[in-house]
Amino acid sequence: MRKPIAITMGDPAGIGPEIIAKAFVLAPDDLTGCVVVGDVATLRRAAQLVTGHAAVTLPVVELTSISEWQAAPPRSIPVLQKCELSAPVLYGQINALAGKAAADCIVWAARAALAGDVAAMVTAPIHKEAMAAAGPAFSRFPGHTELLQAEAAAFVGKPISGLPVRMMLANDELKTVLVSIHxxxxxxxxxxxFENLLATLRITHQCVRTTTGSSPRMAVAGLNPHAGEGGLFGREELDVIAPAIEAARKEGMDVSGPYAPDTVFMRARAADGQTGEFDVVVAMYHDQGLIPVKYLGVEQGVNVTLGLPLVRTSPDHGTAFDIAGKGVADASSLIAAIRMARQLVG
Structure with missing residues (x-):
């Protein structure tokens, strides 16, 4: 790695700092070259929580600049202090200060990635209510994706509408991309x-092709039961989705559908060592696409933002306020997100 990967700490009242500390314990090779953007005291509390269970030492080293990343001692957590917290917040409680701290770290990491100071960013979970409570600078963003889109658009000098982005959730068995998000x-x-679906197909085709070197086989899920059943259950498939698919085909994309949404994900699933019928499924809305991937196991799912001029991945779960601070959170999805970020960076 010629540049580090920035890991944002997420909401300090949630499991983000804890799973970051666990990742450094469980997968030190994968975490080599990673720098946490967050609050030093919060990460030290998380390290103490983790070492109480893992019985290993895990020093937290404060860096004064991202340029110091290679000087961090091995088997330590290097942290850049990029937010303000007078003290670690209470676990499991919505807190505007925690929301602002999480958002400040995201903004810093995004700008560092856009400027080329870091190779990629991996974001630990945030609490959307906490970020909304952080004030007008952040309350207008429903989540990570929209905040990153705004930062990237400002960097390249475009309106937000001029930089469309999409969410892809992926694991070893299934990849799905969403037409709409939050x-x-x-x-x-x-x-x-028509415009939103065609833009989604273009973004998916370009991003996956860039990563894999080949054009993806894209399947499009219908909006209605049975993909509308020829117009009996809705006309969106006939009037909107099929025309967008045809337009994408004319542009040279390998895309088919619309398929019944209750079976297309099974057809795309790569299970038991067998490849699926499709490389990626384009879903019409958030839960339609995310439920199938998460059902296969949230511990391995990775969220990838497509269309940004930077690499951003994240775990596919939330802040888990109900178990925060108990030392039982699973770091597998975060580790998978870090591995994915390395693959995307190349």
């Missing part, structure tokens, strides 16, 4: 437009 179901249905 919005109500009623709004998500309205977001199923």
């Amino acid at each position: 919005m109500s179901l009623r709004e998500a249905i309205d977001a199923v437009t």
Whole structure:
């Protein structure tokens, strides 16, 4: 690694700092070259929590600059203090200060990635209510994706609408990309437009091809039961989805559908050493696409933001306030996200 990977600590009241500390214990080789962007005291508390269970030493080393990343001692957690907390916050409670601290770390890491100071960013979970409580600078963003989109758009000098991004959730068995992300179901249905679907197919095709070196076989899920059943259960498949698929084909993309959403994910699943019928499924809305991947195991799922001029991955789970501070959180998804970030960086 010629540049480090930045890991943002997530909401300090959640499991983010804990799973980061666990990752440094459980997968030290994967964590080599990683720097945590967060609060030093919070990471020290997390390290103490983890070492109480793992019976190993885990020093937390404060860096004064990202340029010091290679000088961090082995088997330590290098941390850049990039947020303000007078003291570690209470576990499991929504806190505006915690939300702001998490958001400040995301902004710093995004800007460092855009400037080329870090190779990629991996984001630990944030609490959306806490970030919304952090004030108007962050309350307008429903989550990580939208905040990163705004930062990237500002960096390249485009309006946010001029830099469309999409969420991909992936594990070893299934990859799915969403047409819409964080919005109500009623709004998500309205977001199923020719333009949005074609943009999703373009972004998915380009990003996956860049990563794998070959054009992905993309399947498109329908919006309605049985993909509309020829218009009996809705006309979106006929009037919107099929025309967008045809337009994508004319641009040279390997895409088919729309398929019944209750079976297409099974057809795409690569299980028992066998390849799936498709490389990726494009889903119409958040839960349609994420439930199948998460059902296969949240411990291995990775969230990848497509369309950004930077590499960003994250675990596919949330802050888990109910178990925060208990030392039982599973770091597997974070470790998988770090491995994915390395693959995407090349």
